[in-house]
Amino acid sequence: MLDIAEELDQWVLEGREFAVATVVATNGSAPRQPGAALAVDSDGTAIGSVSGGCVEGAVYELCRQALADGENTLESFGYSNEDAFAVGLTCGGVIDVLVTPVLAGSPSRAVFADACAIAARGSAAALVRVAEGPAELLGRALLVHPDGRFEGGLGGHVDLDRAAAREARAMLDAGKTGGVVIGEDGSRCGQPLTLLVESSVPAPRMIVFGAIDFASALVRVGKLLGYHVTVCDARPVFATERRFPEADEVVVDWPHRYLEATELDARAVLCVLTHDAKFDVPLLEMALKLPVSYIGAMGSRRTHLERNERLRQVGVTELELARLRSPIGLDLGARTPDETALSIAAEIVAVRRGGSGAPLRGARTPIHHDGARGPVRTIGEVA
Structure with missing residues (x-):
């Protein structure tokens, strides 16, 4: 989502309501990596991209639906999925897309607004969202600053927020965006949670x-x-x-x-x-x-x-x-x-x-070298 932060920051300043669809995981020859986003406002204006054109129409409609019902949704599009094939994802990959409505008065709007403002001015912070877990937690957001301070919340459990903030800070230090799984004990909600961590860092x-x-x-x-x-x-x-x-x-x-x-x-x-x-x-x-x-x-x-x-x-x-x-x-x-x-x-x-510099024609190397579906790592796992 932070890849379109400048435009979203302007939307927030103008008081627009919008829904944002974010790639949270990929597998195979996916055209965009985790963090890529498409946003749609209440007038139907769209910015960004989640697939380079393959499934934009379907994701656009998901955003419109999220604006109408205020619900977060997680959808998977892939070559083996008949519905996904019908809307055009024929590249052989799979993308998981989290759709989040950002409405006036919603608990996450302030967190999204601060994250977009920070990213728009090129400063450092990490936005953490629940990408997979109980429906009531889906899309919950936490903004983590370089010094470890955080705002927002992932579901009312401060221990979960602290664990997520530690992981996000480590990824922010490395300038990385990707997934992290917090196990059942750490999530405090009876099942593991998959989090998407998006890092905003100054330009290299x-x-x-x-x-x-x-x-x-x-x-x-x-x-x-x-x-x-x-x-x-x-x-x-x-x-x-x-x-x-x-x-x-x-x-x-x-x-x-x-x-x-x-x-x-x-x-x-x-x-x-x-x-x-x-x-x-x-x-x-x-x-x-x-x-x-x-x-x-x-x-x-x-x-x-x-x-x-x-x-x-x-x-x-x-x-x-x-x-x-x-x-x-x-x-x-x-x-x-x-x-x-x-x-x-x-x-x-x-x-x-990590590319070879060799022609892709006839090569057996991956077209996209970074970004695999699923988490970067599970908390407690040796990185």
Whole structure:
């Protein structure tokens, strides 16, 4: 649901009543992952998507029904289900969709409103909802803040809320969205509960070192992928906002000095396009020791070999060198800056999602690499 938080936040501010349908679990080749949502207001306006078009019509009607009767519902759509097949889910996957009415005066409206407002401004919080359990608890919501505070409730049992808040906080720290099962003892309602935890976290960082034409193209692609993009170069004549209007920030500084002063998390992406040893070596010497998700460096194969030798000379280990994606990008036969940016972005996505970068035609690997139907884990299970 938080993927459409900006629009929902506006709806809340305008006082609209709406119903939101959220993917809570998937299996097989499902087009959208848990957390994807479609919302419908009382005028019939729809935003978002739960299936990339396969079952939107049926889910739209479920939302309209929820607005009429005020009831939460959980529906499953899959290839083996005749009704689901009839509405078009032919991709072979299964999706479970939770439909929740958000009506004026409803207990969960304040929680939904706060969650959407936080996500819309890019701040951190986790929204927890009962996705499977007793009918009277279905759709109950809890909002968990990074410091562990929470508001709302999942059914009147403070122990359940505390257990859910602990799990949600752990998932929030990792920036993950998915399911958690709380066993019968922990749920206090006589049966296990499946919870959907949606994490809202600030956009991941992409830092592009080197204010060159290729960087301009990469900034555009990085923004498309949802990154907060910074361009850094020590040359003020090149590192200007006019040359990079789509970047979130343009920094004039020596790359290694800027990196040393910058706080990064494990989702950060570093793209070194400087192509100059006096910038590359001190920058990569530092970068390869950081727990970021991706480090790539531009250059020919000869440049790559020479740069690796220089890095060894300053003490970079073979294990650290193995983290470096160089020459940067996937082999797409790219020539232009835009094509090269696409090549780099493709490699970043492959690393992030666990893809091979190989053509899907004839491959036996999964099309979607993350997101399996059912819970991420059960409380008490070793992660």
